[in-house]
Amino acid sequence: MNAQLAAQNPEPMARSPQRALSAQALAPASVGNVGIGFDILGHSVAGAGDRARVRRIDEPVVRIAAIEGCVVDLPLDPAQNTAGMALMALRKALGLRHGFELVLHKGIALGSGMGGSASSCVAALVAANALLERPLPMESLYGFALEGEAVASGGRHGDNVGPMLLGGLVLATRDRLVRVPVPDAWHCALVHPHMVLETRKARAALAGAYQLGEFVAQSANLSLMLAGCWQGDAGLVREGLNDVLVEPRRAPLIPGFARVKQAAMDHRAMGASISGAGPSVFGWFEQRDEAKAAAAAMAAAFAEAGLDSDTLVSPIAGPSAALIDVERKA
Amino acid sequence: MNAQLAAQNPEPMARSPQRALSAQALAPASVGNVGIGFDILGHSVAGAGDRARVRRIDEPVVRIAAIEGCVVDLPLDPAQNTAGMALMALRKALGLRHGFELVLHKGIALGSGMGGSASSCVAALVAANALLERPLPMESLYGFALEGEAVASGGRHGDNVGPMLLGGLVLATRDRLVRVPVPDAWHCALVHPHMVLETRKARAALAGAYQLGEFVAQSANLSLMLAGCWQGDAGLVREGLNDVLVEPRRAPLIPGFARVKQAAMDHRAMGASISGAGPSVFGWFEQRDEAKAAAAAMAAAFAEAGLDSDTLVSPIAGPSAALIDVERKA
Known part of the structure; x- marks a missing residue:
């Protein structure tokens, strides 16, 4: 997949004058598992969510500038943060020369069971995606979101990030999302x-x-x-x-x-x-x-x-x- | 359910002159489990099946007169036979005064994994159902078919009898059939x-x-x-x-x-x-x-x-x- 995605996103020789410099996205909360679908079924929930502002930077890194909102004591090391890890995976897969600077605004409490870590991760990916020369379809962000989620839970399960990407009730398996x-x-x-x-x-x-x-x-x-x-x-x-x-x-x-x-x-x-x-x-x-x-x-x-x-x-x-x-x- | 079914099938004071005396039915083979749906998913298969001829008798019993076809060494004791047990359950639930005499013609080999015991059971139920004053819808025979199946496998699972009753691919849970x-x-x-x-x-x-x-x-x-x-x-x-x-x-x-x-x-x-x-x-x-x-x-x-x-x-x-x-x- 990486080679294919990279081919869809060649680094341009000259940048478009309308190129996006920064973007802000909101990802909703979610109900993971939905009881009977452990690790594979979830749905998004309106009314709460995390926001991410992502800025394009020249340095080839992912940097977390700040974490604000209802949770502030999260790691700023991108490799220890779900959103940071997801953007690192995106950069690597697409072979991007530029980097991303990220400000997270947490709207979902930590350890609440409402998909807070997934929400930060998906919001950051959706914002960063808007900064790409050719933004990917939401489904194509799934693999990066799973890599982010793994930081929080130690496993690759998409029952929170999947519904956030597609909306609604979503079946999220190892490498496939199906809206139900x-x-x-x-x-x-x-x-x-x-x-x-x-x-x-x-x-x-x-x-x-x-x-x-x-x-x-x-x-x-x-x-x-x-x-x-x-x-x-x-x-x-x-x-x-x-x-x-x-x-x-x-x-x-x-x-x-x-x-x-x-x-x-x-x-x-x-x-x-x-x-x-x-x-x-x-x-x-x-x-x-x-x-x-x-x-x-x-x-x-x-x-x-x-x-x-x-x-x-x-x-x-x-x-x-x-x-x-x-x-x-x- | 029993009381409800019995109420739908009162014993008539005078029998209808067109009352059925005997009926013959065929139930197809089936693929149980379908791999990933252990004990709950199955589909019917055209081209093979068991036949049952059921005759209405005055004695209040279920009797197996003969077992013919590709398997002949099955028990004639109705309590040890899937079809016999299913008809006993039907009689009991409906409070029938009359009995049934059954001849089975086996078309599915024993121990083949093609639903042979279920097929006999369903064929007998469908034939017996036609002899009732008010035949039940196929779904309503499911519970009796499960009681028959339990004789063969020791458990109540409907992944063979369910598809035979409804046709096609069927989700068969403890007390519900859903055609997929x-x-x-x-x-x-x-x-x-x-x-x-x-x-x-x-x-x-x-x-x-x-x-x-x-x-x-x-x-x-x-x-x-x-x-x-x-x-x-x-x-x-x-x-x-x-x-x-x-x-x-x-x-x-x-x-x-x-x-x-x-x-x-x-x-x-x-x-x-x-x-x-x-x-x-x-x-x-x-x-x-x-x-x-x-x-x-x-x-x-x-x-x-x-x-x-x-x-x-x-x-x-x-x-x-x-x-x-x-x-x-x-």
């Missing part, structure tokens, strides 16, 4: 309790051996849920959106989880589970009003467990990452 | 080597513990394959139809498996794997001609391993079970 259709009316309630659950700790809860029967049950549920999305059949999603593999192992890490989930189900959720590695909890609903009412009830359940929380309500067919502005040479 | 669309042009080559692989032995090869990573890889493949079917995208099926969980554990039980699979792949298979519990091997193809050529090459590969074989080529959207004839009271 969902009705516009379906909404998600996402509730973020004010506590940090480290991804590494949440992954440690999954260590150990599994039984084949667990996998059969989970893959039956995943298949029913996907069938329900393709057919727009909420009844199938209701049957399938039930994580019997991962949720039971991670739920003990989230105070009040059972009551928060029950609050969602009591408000006609098609299903509810842990967003990404947690501690955020999501529910899927057929109507926006149901999701709004459920979000309040879910937050109240977290309050009973002693946790303040924020809530988001978004279409499941949420937005993709997008450019906010581009500054061009005069 | 596939293009009419897509064909399957199914090659049955002349050896018996007992389902129980094939299941024993799957004992032991599994790693989460294996599940993630397999469910990614399953999801890609389902996406490819829903979108009619052979490229997605090609990526997804790759069993990394079950096939590696069962392949050593099938002489020559690797070469047979390679023969399918050499003929542009979208994927190839073990049919059901084996030893039959299937491949999926975009065109009938490819499947025909591949079937011959796959049989030749089995011959190299010292095994004669039969071949079938069928649309993946294969037939459902169907009535052949119904005899009515004069």
Whole structure:
């Protein structure tokens, strides 16, 4: 792929007078895993996200100038930062002579299970892509986003970066993104309790051996849920959106989880589970009003467990990452 | 469900003069698992199947009068026979006062991995259903078919009976059948080597513990394959139809498996794997001609391993079970 991408992006002999000098992009939050699709399924969420401003620089490096917003104690070393690593991978693959300087504005809390590291990574890639002679299609940024994500989680999984790149509900496998259709009316309630659950700790809860029967049950549920999305059949999603593999192992890490989930189900959720590695909890609903009412009830359940929380309500067919502005040479 | 079904089928005070006395049905063969959908995905296959003739009798019992065809040494005790057990379950659920007498004609070899026990079971149910005052829709026979299948395999899995009831490619979960669309042009080559692989032995090869990573890889493949079917995208099926969980554990039980699979792949298979519990091997193809050529090459590969074989080529959207004839009271 690298040679092919590089061929599409030759370094020009003379720069175009309209060449972009800097660009700013926003990538939304996301619900990773969606319960039954561990590491392979996710959807974007409107209403929160990270911003990245990327400036073209002559030095052949990636530099992080600043990290602002709701998280500020992240590493400025680009090789230790998801966004920095993704831009380094982009530079290398395309054989770019120029570099990038990056300012991140974090809008998603660290360790929230809402895809914060992925959001920085995708925002930076989308902004940097706008500075290329021939910007790549969003799908072609996927591999670089995976390299960035690996810094945060130690593994290449695209269930957060995939939906941010394409928008909506996305199946994200090792080297392929497939958008899964969902009705516009379906909404998600996402509730973020004010506590940090480290991804590494949440992954440690999954260590150990599994039984084949667990996998059969989970893959039956995943298949029913996907069938329900393709057919727009909420009844199938209701049957399938039930994580019997991962949720039971991670739920003990989230105070009040059972009551928060029950609050969602009591408000006609098609299903509810842990967003990404947690501690955020999501529910899927057929109507926006149901999701709004459920979000309040879910937050109240977290309050009973002693946790303040924020809530988001978004279409499941949420937005993709997008450019906010581009500054061009005069 | 039982009470509901019984209410739909009250025993009449006076019998209709046109009441059916006996009926004969054919259920096709099937490819269970389809590689990546262990215990939950299957499709029917035209060109082979079991027939059942069911006669209404006054005694309140299920009786197996004879088993004919390519397998004759099966138990006549209905409680030990998949078809007998399914009819017993039907009688019980509907509270029928009359009984059934059954003659099975086996067209599918025992232990072939082509759904032979499921075929008998479904053929008997479809024939018996035609004798009811108000025949049930095919989906409603699923639970009885699962009870029959459990006699043969010790577990309730519907990846063979489901496709036989609905036809085509079917997602068959604990209590739900969903037909998955596939293009009419897509064909399957199914090659049955002349050896018996007992389902129980094939299941024993799957004992032991599994790693989460294996599940993630397999469910990614399953999801890609389902996406490819829903979108009619052979490229997605090609990526997804790759069993990394079950096939590696069962392949050593099938002489020559690797070469047979390679023969399918050499003929542009979208994927190839073990049919059901084996030893039959299937491949999926975009065109009938490819499947025909591949079937011959796959049989030749089995011959190299010292095994004669039969071949079938069928649309993946294969037939459902169907009535052949119904005899009515004069």
